[in-house]
Each structure stands twice: as structure tokens, then as C-alpha cells.
Amino acid sequence: MPGVVRAKNRPVREIHYGDRVFAGILKIPAAGLALLLLSIAYFLYRAASPVIVKHGWAFLTSSTWDPVRDVYGALPVIYGTVVSSFIAIVIATPLSVGVALFLTEIAPRRTGRVFGFLVEMLAAIPSVVYGLWGIFVLAPWLRTSVEPFFKTWLGFLPFFSGPPYGVGMLAAGIILAVMITPTISSIAREVFSAIPLQQREAALGIGATRWEMMRLAVLQSSRRGLTGAVILGLGRALGETMAVTMIIGNRHEVSLSLFAPGSTMASIIANEYAEATTDTHVAALVEVGLVLFAVTFVINSIARLFLSRSGNR
Amino acid sequence: MKRHFADYLFRSYRKRKAVNSTMYLVLIVATLIALVPLFSIFGYVLAQGAPALNKSFFLELPKPVGEAGGGMANAILGTVTLVFLASLLGVPWGIATGLYLSEYGRGRLASVVRFCADMLASIPSIIIGLFVYALVVMTMKRFSALAGGLALGILMIPTVARSSEEMLKLVPQHIREAGLALGLPRWKVTLMIVLKGIRGPIVTGVMLSVARASGETAPLLFTAFNNRFWQGRLDQPISSLPVQIYTYAISPYDDWHRQAWAGALILVLLVFAMNLITRVVLAPKARKS
Structure with a gap:
């Protein structure tokens, strides 16, 4: 920004009295955001404290989740979250980088704009609509074509054993991949367009083909930014609730098979809030939320670190 | 540039060109694959939702379980x-x-x-x-x-x-x-x-x-x-609307499923329209800066 008078990074010093008041007033909602973040952590902690006191760290490592006997262990849902997000990342990363490369390096300007808009639309569709589509379109397709295919060819692996239900870990991972592709690809696009044109011209100038140019001039120098983009996508996948709840099958067991139903930290909260009649059950669900909050906070901070160092954001 | 760039130059031109075209194809296919869900969702929401969008959908309360008809007026x-x-x-x-x-x-x-x-x-x-x-x-x-x-x-x-x-x-x-x-x-x-x-x-x-x-x-x-x-x-x-869609989607009744699609159609149209308007309104301003 063409700042003429102000020194860089120095707060504005006000001459008018009214301006000092104005600046003070504007600080209230701004600082309120920090307060809001702190109070989210505090209230979650307070509501979860009965279970935190009772179970301690064992909450994270125990795999029994039994509201009837008031025993709560979050291991199955943590496992489900990790596996479904991992599937999502594995599918979404190459896809998003491909999309971003196509949009920034190959597509003519107008085509790029149209396709860019379409990819953004993918991010705008409400989660519950993804879930609806998942139940009635994706899951039947997985059950009748994809999962039997994997079973026939890779059925000897524990990941592809068991009956193909359609709903389950694999379905959740796929729908998460669809949902985070626009997130990752839009940041990848920003990272790519921040690379100076000269770098591309230099590669082309010494005789590289366009793909070689993309590899040498674009992908090589944006590794850090791409890592940040993927981590940000991971953060989004970890906390995605509705679509996953509707399609993962909601069963609290650790199973190696990707066809088996499971549940994630977010989905167990959405799925059990209605049945949670005892105070400890509610507190256990809130503690799952607290863990999810902490995890996404850390993941997103790391992503931010990567992205700010690479000169983006 | 990196040292191994020299390797590229010594490779036969035809091979490099073939790799180039293949990667073009791969990137285009990746983009198309990423967009398949969008078109699928839009198609299904339109096909399943549009027939269920009628007057009673907008004006009536949900009917009790088992009765056909009713709408999402209160949810809207x-x-x-x-x-x-x-x-x-x-x-x-x-x-x-x-x-x-x-x-x-x-x-x-x-x-x-x-x-x-x-x-x-x-x-x-x-x-x-x-x-x-x-x-x-x-x-x-x-x-x-x-x-x-x-x-x-x-x-x-x-x-x-x-x-x-x-x-x-x-x-x-x-x-x-x-x-x-x-x-x-x-x-x-x-x-x-x-x-x-x-x-x-x-x-x-x-x-x-x-x-x-x-x-x-x-x-x-x-x-x-x-x-x-x-x-x-x-x-x-x-x-x-969203909670109602969720409730209806996970229910076992066909009529409720139809209404869930109709609700989804409304949400999707709303979001699409807003994004499109934003694009049109903001595009010239953003380009100037």
C-alpha cells in the first residue's frame, strides 16, 4: 500500500482528540476476538471438567466408549479422525496441486476464471448437502462398484477386507477429499502466482518444456507453501462434521478395514448429543470437542507458520 | 538452476515432449475429476429436489411421521x-x-x-x-x-x-x-x-x-x-433448513428424502447465487487495484 507519511509497522499517532477515542473504540471488538477465543477454550474446559477429573489422560488412550456404564475413552474416534483425514489428504493433495497447476499455468485466462469459479463453488456447497449426496449417491456407488473392485484385487490386505457397506471410513475419506480440494487448491494457486514470472521465463528460456518449467520453476520453489496448504486442508478435514456424520456409519470401534463403519471426533459429538442424557456423557462429548479444538488450533498454527514464511498471507 | 537440469537437455526431445503432453493431460484430467462431484451434486439436487418444490413445501408445516406431504415452511x-x-x-x-x-x-x-x-x-x-x-x-x-x-x-x-x-x-x-x-x-x-x-x-x-x-x-x-x-x-x-435436511436425510422415509433434496436445492441455489453476484459485483473493482 502506498503509505506516504506513516513509518512502517509503527502504530498511527493521533492528533485529534476524537481520533484517540475512535481508535480506542475500534480496539474493543478487535481485542474481543482474542477474548472470544480464550473463552471458547475456558468454557469447553469447564464443561468437560467432570470427565477430565475422572479419567485424566486415560481418556485419550482408552478404547471403551460406554455411556451406559459411564466409561469414556476417545481412542476409536481419534483413530477414525486420523484415518479419514489421512485418506482425504492422500486423495486431495495430488488432485489439488493438479487443479492449481492447470488453473495457473495451462488454462487460458478466461477458461481459468470459469474453472476457478467452479472449484470455489465446491467450497461453498453446505456440508449437509455433501452428506445428503454422500448417503444417496456416493455410498451406493462405493457399495456396488468401488469396494467390490478393491476387494477382488486387494482383498488380501486387511484394509480392504470385510463386507462392503458403502458407508464407512473410505466413504468419509472420499467426501472429505472432495471438500478440502478447493481449500488446498486455492492456497496452492496463491502460492504459485506469487512466484515471479521471470523464474518461469528463465526455465523456458533455457529450453525447458512447459511441464519441466512447472517442475523446476514452480513446484520446486513452492514446496513450503504447498506443505502449508496441505496442513490447512488437514485442519479442515479433522473438524468437518455433518457430511462425515452422515456417511461414516457411526460405530465406535477400531477396525483396520476401510470398508468398516467408524466415527470421528466431530461425528460422535453430532451423533450423540441427542442421546446424551447424563451429565457425564455430555461432559465426555465436550471433552472430545476440547481435544478437537486443541488439535485444530495447533494444526492451523503450524499451517500459518508455513504459509507466512513462504511469503504468502 | 539445479545441476540436474543438464540431464533434461541431453534427453531426447521427443521423449520430453511426450512427457509434457502426458502431464498436460494428467493436469486437465485432475481438474475434471475434482469437478465431477460438483456437477453430480448439482445434477442430483436439481433432479431430486425440483419436483418436490411446490407450494406446500414453502407454506406448510412438516406432517407427522408416516403421512405424506407437508413442507418446511417453519424451517425456512x-x-x-x-x-x-x-x-x-x-x-x-x-x-x-x-x-x-x-x-x-x-x-x-x-x-x-x-x-x-x-x-x-x-x-x-x-x-x-x-x-x-x-x-x-x-x-x-x-x-x-x-x-x-x-x-x-x-x-x-x-x-x-x-x-x-x-x-x-x-x-x-x-x-x-x-x-x-x-x-x-x-x-x-x-x-x-x-x-x-x-x-x-x-x-x-x-x-x-x-x-x-x-x-x-x-x-x-x-x-x-x-x-x-x-x-x-x-x-x-x-x-x-439445514437441521431439517439432516433429520430428513437420515430418516427412513422416501417422502422425507424428497423434501431433504428440495431443501438442499434451496440452500445450493442461495449459495451459488450469492457467489455469482459477488463475482460480478467485485470483479471490476478487484482488477483495478
């Missing part, structure tokens, strides 16, 4: 109510934060605020729902429209803040300087020249985040809950 009204309540909180707070960041956004407090806005934007929405549950629902001992509005409002703050900050930054610096040179105090310049000049795009940004908020389900599950009847009181549970 509920979503409007919730989004209105949310805007009361989210819009002023968001715009004020955006103003602070764009006009005074230097120094340590500003970077803390930016960090918090980023974090708040990336917290899973269900966590916001849990927070409001712990804060409001546990104290009031019942689900309410107010709690739902609060949850959606909190979700709106960071998005409104970020979009208004972006828009305010589009106002050229010399406009501010012109105002200051006339001897106006900064608050007058900010409110009456900067903010007034860019209010159109800011409103568009707000509408976009309203459209996003109206599709949110997770934070409403245990704040606004659901309600099968008309609801006039704000301290009572209220139904909303």
Missing part, C-alpha cells in the same frame, strides 16, 4: 430468523474488526487480532456450537433460537472481518490523505469517506457470509435444536 422461517439474529452480532463486530485491521492494523495488537481471526475462522463449526451450548444452553437449561443465532453470529465474525478488511484495503490511500488534508479528523475520514465509499462491496461480502451461515448445520444441532411447529419466541427451540 427459522433459518431466516437465525440468520437475522446472527447478523445482529456478526456484522457490526466483523465490520468493526475489519475497520480496525485495515485502518489501524499495525503493531502487536493488530497481529494478535489477525491471528485470532484466522484461528476463529478455522475452528470447526461444531466447536462453536459446543461453546454456545456450554455458555448459553447449560445456563438457560433449554435450547433456543437465541443460542443458535449466537453460534452462527460467532461464525460470521471472522469471515465478515476478513472480507471487509480486504475491501477497505481497495480504497486508495490518496483518498484518505485527501480527507485528512482537508483537516477532517481520522474518524470522520474513516466512517464518512472510506467506509461510505466502499459500502457496496462490503455489503456483498456480508451477504456472502450470510449465505454461508444459512447452510451451517453443526453449530445448530445443540443450540437451536429443532422444532416441528411455528415458533414465535426466541427463547424456544427453533427449526432451521
Whole structure:
């Protein structure tokens, strides 16, 4: 920004009295955001404290989740979250980088704009609509074509054993991949367009083909930014609730098979809030939320670190 | 450049060219694959939802289980109510934060605020729902429209803040300087020249985040809950379009499934329309800067 008078990074010093008041007033909602973040952590902690006191760290490592006997262990849902997000990342990363490369390096300007808009639309569709589509379109397709295919060819692996239900870990991972592709690809696009044109011209100038140019001039120098983009996508996948709840099958067991139903930290909260009649059950669900909050906070901070160092954001 | 670049040059030209075309194809296919779900969702929502969109969908209450017919009138009204309540909180707070960041956004407090806005934007929405549950629902001992509005409002703050900050930054610096040179105090310049000049795009940004908020389900599950009847009181549970879609989608009844698709069609059209309008309104402004 063409700042003429102000020194860089120095707060504005006000001459008018009214301006000092104005600046003070504007600080209230701004600082309120920090307060809001702190109070989210505090209230979650307070509501979860009965279970935190009772179970301690064992909450994270125990795999029994039994509201009837008031025993709560979050291991199955943590496992489900990790596996479904991992599937999502594995599918979404190459896809998003491909999309971003196509949009920034190959597509003519107008085509790029149209396709860019379409990819953004993918991010705008409400989660519950993804879930609806998942139940009635994706899951039947997985059950009748994809999962039997994997079973026939890779059925000897524990990941592809068991009956193909359609709903389950694999379905959740796929729908998460669809949902985070626009997130990752839009940041990848920003990272790519921040690379100076000269770098591309230099590669082309010494005789590289366009793909070689993309590899040498674009992908090589944006590794850090791409890592940040993927981590940000991971953060989004970890906390995605509705679509996953509707399609993962909601069963609290650790199973190696990707066809088996499971549940994630977010989905167990959405799925059990209605049945949670005892105070400890509610507190256990809130503690799952607290863990999810902490995890996404850390993941997103790391992503931010990567992205700010690479000169983006 | 890297040392191994020499290897490329020695490889036969034809082979390199073949790799190049293959990768072109791969990238194009990747883009098309990424877009398949979009077209599939849009197609299904249109095909399944459009036939169920009739007068009674908009005007009638849900029928009891097992009876065909009925509509989502109360859910539509509920979503409007919730989004209105949310805007009361989210819009002023968001715009004020955006103003602070764009006009005074230097120094340590500003970077803390930016960090918090980023974090708040990336917290899973269900966590916001849990927070409001712990804060409001546990104290009031019942689900309410107010709690739902609060949850959606909190979700709106960071998005409104970020979009208004972006828009305010589009106002050229010399406009501010012109105002200051006339001897106006900064608050007058900010409110009456900067903010007034860019209010159109800011409103568009707000509408976009309203459209996003109206599709949110997770934070409403245990704040606004659901309600099968008309609801006039704000301290009572209220139904909303997304929660109703969720309830109907996981139910075993075909008629409810049809209505869920119809509700989804409304949400998708709303979000698409808002995004398209934003594109059209903002495109020329963004290009100029």
C-alpha cells in the first residue's frame, strides 16, 4: 500500500482528540476476538471438567466408549479422525496441486476464471448437502462398484477386507477429499502466482518444456507453501462434521478395514448429543470437542507458520 | 538452476515432449475429476429436489411421521430468523474488526487480532456450537433460537472481518490523505469517506457470509435444536433448513428424502447465487487495484 507519511509497522499517532477515542473504540471488538477465543477454550474446559477429573489422560488412550456404564475413552474416534483425514489428504493433495497447476499455468485466462469459479463453488456447497449426496449417491456407488473392485484385487490386505457397506471410513475419506480440494487448491494457486514470472521465463528460456518449467520453476520453489496448504486442508478435514456424520456409519470401534463403519471426533459429538442424557456423557462429548479444538488450533498454527514464511498471507 | 537440469537437455526431445503432453493431460484430467462431484451434486439436487418444490413445501408445516406431504415452511422461517439474529452480532463486530485491521492494523495488537481471526475462522463449526451450548444452553437449561443465532453470529465474525478488511484495503490511500488534508479528523475520514465509499462491496461480502451461515448445520444441532411447529419466541427451540435436511436425510422415509433434496436445492441455489453476484459485483473493482 502506498503509505506516504506513516513509518512502517509503527502504530498511527493521533492528533485529534476524537481520533484517540475512535481508535480506542475500534480496539474493543478487535481485542474481543482474542477474548472470544480464550473463552471458547475456558468454557469447553469447564464443561468437560467432570470427565477430565475422572479419567485424566486415560481418556485419550482408552478404547471403551460406554455411556451406559459411564466409561469414556476417545481412542476409536481419534483413530477414525486420523484415518479419514489421512485418506482425504492422500486423495486431495495430488488432485489439488493438479487443479492449481492447470488453473495457473495451462488454462487460458478466461477458461481459468470459469474453472476457478467452479472449484470455489465446491467450497461453498453446505456440508449437509455433501452428506445428503454422500448417503444417496456416493455410498451406493462405493457399495456396488468401488469396494467390490478393491476387494477382488486387494482383498488380501486387511484394509480392504470385510463386507462392503458403502458407508464407512473410505466413504468419509472420499467426501472429505472432495471438500478440502478447493481449500488446498486455492492456497496452492496463491502460492504459485506469487512466484515471479521471470523464474518461469528463465526455465523456458533455457529450453525447458512447459511441464519441466512447472517442475523446476514452480513446484520446486513452492514446496513450503504447498506443505502449508496441505496442513490447512488437514485442519479442515479433522473438524468437518455433518457430511462425515452422515456417511461414516457411526460405530465406535477400531477396525483396520476401510470398508468398516467408524466415527470421528466431530461425528460422535453430532451423533450423540441427542442421546446424551447424563451429565457425564455430555461432559465426555465436550471433552472430545476440547481435544478437537486443541488439535485444530495447533494444526492451523503450524499451517500459518508455513504459509507466512513462504511469503504468502 | 539445479545441476540436474543438464540431464533434461541431453534427453531426447521427443521423449520430453511426450512427457509434457502426458502431464498436460494428467493436469486437465485432475481438474475434471475434482469437478465431477460438483456437477453430480448439482445434477442430483436439481433432479431430486425440483419436483418436490411446490407450494406446500414453502407454506406448510412438516406432517407427522408416516403421512405424506407437508413442507418446511417453519424451517425456512427459522433459518431466516437465525440468520437475522446472527447478523445482529456478526456484522457490526466483523465490520468493526475489519475497520480496525485495515485502518489501524499495525503493531502487536493488530497481529494478535489477525491471528485470532484466522484461528476463529478455522475452528470447526461444531466447536462453536459446543461453546454456545456450554455458555448459553447449560445456563438457560433449554435450547433456543437465541443460542443458535449466537453460534452462527460467532461464525460470521471472522469471515465478515476478513472480507471487509480486504475491501477497505481497495480504497486508495490518496483518498484518505485527501480527507485528512482537508483537516477532517481520522474518524470522520474513516466512517464518512472510506467506509461510505466502499459500502457496496462490503455489503456483498456480508451477504456472502450470510449465505454461508444459512447452510451451517453443526453449530445448530445443540443450540437451536429443532422444532416441528411455528415458533414465535426466541427463547424456544427453533427449526432451521439445514437441521431439517439432516433429520430428513437420515430418516427412513422416501417422502422425507424428497423434501431433504428440495431443501438442499434451496440452500445450493442461495449459495451459488450469492457467489455469482459477488463475482460480478467485485470483479471490476478487484482488477483495478
